[in-house]
Amino acid sequence: MSFDLSVFSNKNIILAVTGGIAAYKSAILVRRLKDYGFNVRVVMTKGAQAFITPLTFQALSGNSVHTELLDPEAEAGMGHIELARWADLILVAPASCDTIAKFAAGLADDLLSTLYLATKAPVWVAPAMNQQMWAAKATQRNLNTLVEDGVHVIMPEAGSQACGDVGLGRMPEPEDLADQVKNYFHQAQRAIAEKFGLLAGKRVVITAGPTREAIDPVRYISNHSTGKMGFAIAAACYSAGAKVTLLAGPVSLDTPNGVRRINVSSAIKMLDESMHQLEEGCDIFIATAAVADYRVAEVSEHKIKKAGDELNVSLVKNPDIVATIAQQEKRPFMVGFAAETRNVEEYAAGKLVAKKLDMIACNDVSRADIGFASDQNAMTVFFAEQYQMQKRDLEKASKQEIAQQLVEAIHDALHHEIETV
Template sequence: MNYLEINSSKNIILAVTGGIAAYKSAILVRRLKDYGFHVRVVMTQGAQAFITPLTFQALSGNSVHTALLDSDAEAGMGHIELARWADLVLVAPASCNTIARCAHGLADDLLSTLYLATKAPVWIAPAMNQQMWAAKSTQRNLSILKADGVHIITPDSGAQACGDVGLGRMPEPEVIAEQVHAYFQQTQNTTSLGMLAGKRVAITAGPTREAIDPVRYISNQSTGKMGFALAEACYAAGAEVTLIAGPVCLSTPYGVKRKNVVSAADMLAQSMDALETGCDIFIATAAVADYRVDDIATQKIKKIGDTLDLELVKNPDIVATIAEQAQRPFMVGFAAETQHLEDYANGKLVNKKLDMIACNDVSRKDIGFASDDNAMVVFFAKKYAMPARTLEKAPKLEIAHALVESIAQALQTQA
């Protein structure tokens, strides 16, 4: 049975609140339906000022719900019927006002009453001005919702409609729809379900930034997509996942604990902390800078000549450092190469004392950095007596599930 057949039994209520990001919700309906979900839309009065109910009716194929007291809906008890129908309630965008109302248990419109009446999981995707997002009252309300079991989809950072720049942008519809799909896969996936049950997994992802002065840094083109896909796949396989993320613009996968870092030193510190608190599997997908500036300028360096000399010193090798610890977890490394893939990958596998390494050719334009797809060759340490495994080009989440299977198989040989 494919995922379209599985998802066709799942019902999602998409609740749209007032905000310019409401236009993304129309696309989100389409993306959710592409995954096979049944979608009904609930709109607040504020949402209707930005986009019409007719738009959502046409896209979802269902009537749109806007009123709490609707005599045509289940004898005026439409909110109860909706609450029972839903397998997931997704509020996207979630305005600052809606977040506050749900946090404090108000029930004077359809959405707030639905929130209280449903037993289904509730997800919210906040979208608001960056200062409203940062406000203490907003963060306090979000903490209340988190404590109540609501899943918060972290907003993106970037330019906003008001002209400000910062956190508060609703993630792209494709990203949210993929997270919803992955959530249902957690209990539906027939290949990786339970493969890592009870395991504690730490994953590094994205680039690091090594400061030159207060405004400049050395970095690379890693987007973190592969690491985030692996975090999603490991959680779906039953693991407790800590994602140590460099500076990337990606939403945290459902159920994953995220720790944000900037430099290689920051990433190493968080990796060691994960090891100390308990780690069975360490997956190093991050593209860590090999070198850092020896003497970081305290003030912006002025342009005073045709050349600029920087003294670089070697960064700590995070993978090798973790692999040398007494309580060593199962070590998974990644090798992004442009030539001699097999030789370099096997050399790294041995030199860094890894259990498994996944290697990809980043010289290809259709996979790797910034791409949604990847292709890899996986090698295992000799003690596992496992042949290399080739993973043909596929979406990164699909590649991630295949890597989880490989990890689980290697662990079973040592059981």
């Protein structure tokens, strides 16, 4: 499942490292958080510096490491206040028994404990310690206090420890911790999108990719569609707050985060699944799939053997999926796509009317820079006459950017329809 990592570029993480052998894992954790696009600053206690140097974290984070409560280089010497205001999340990993006790008691005798009291940001702790220290009543009492105060405690793992003991107390792996942070911000973003997004509350069905029409068990008719545009639109609709179902032809792409994916192969199967989704409920139907216009009249049960210089295959016309959905009594808002090699706008405008669509986006796939396999696209969008909206030219950009502009166009058309009813 793929994620749009650009959403993390404005998220600030303070990674606080305390004394313990697990501090070596924190270096890897910085790298993983940076890989996801987070801005990371590191705070270290004196105990942490006994296990790993600040220079290591400075090199990995790209930022100076904070170790002192009173920083003469900070504004008014109040480095902890600046950090407290900067952070969107404070992750203490590893969190030592001593640090947990300080947090629970409300002490403020070093940078980290003072930062804890001064911030409004969520605080997460990932305890790492000897198994007996973890099991001690005082430690469990302190952890309960933190939970009551709203701190998120990440449970340690069981296993062999540096001291030779075996039991609970190991800090989770850096990759797991980074994933938890990533998912937390995705869920927060999703909650906002579902309430305020351009397509909040809408159920969207999208077809994407090519179809394959079998000739025999090993051969088929298909086209060059990669599905990239449809998958980008699915991700953009989800980010805009919609519940998205993606009907995907045979493509090699990761499913966008949060999107429900249903794989189909032939045009007939894609139509059947489209009709099923319509019955389940659909507000917007976006047909980006490059559906084969024809299929083989009679599919051979066995592989066709070479015999002579010619092979004649009879073809029959496939159903028009987007036109069929548009003709239904309870039709959703219909968005079609026209991939043409000439007279692009003329053909697209004709399809808009002939198929009774609300909106159509067209592009010239004969251009190598925006064709099927390209990561970029450029489109012209036409709207049905009742919307009284002018066509929009979407200049060449990444398919993700084009997808976001298409979502805006859909929102504007829906909003304009409401205003004019």
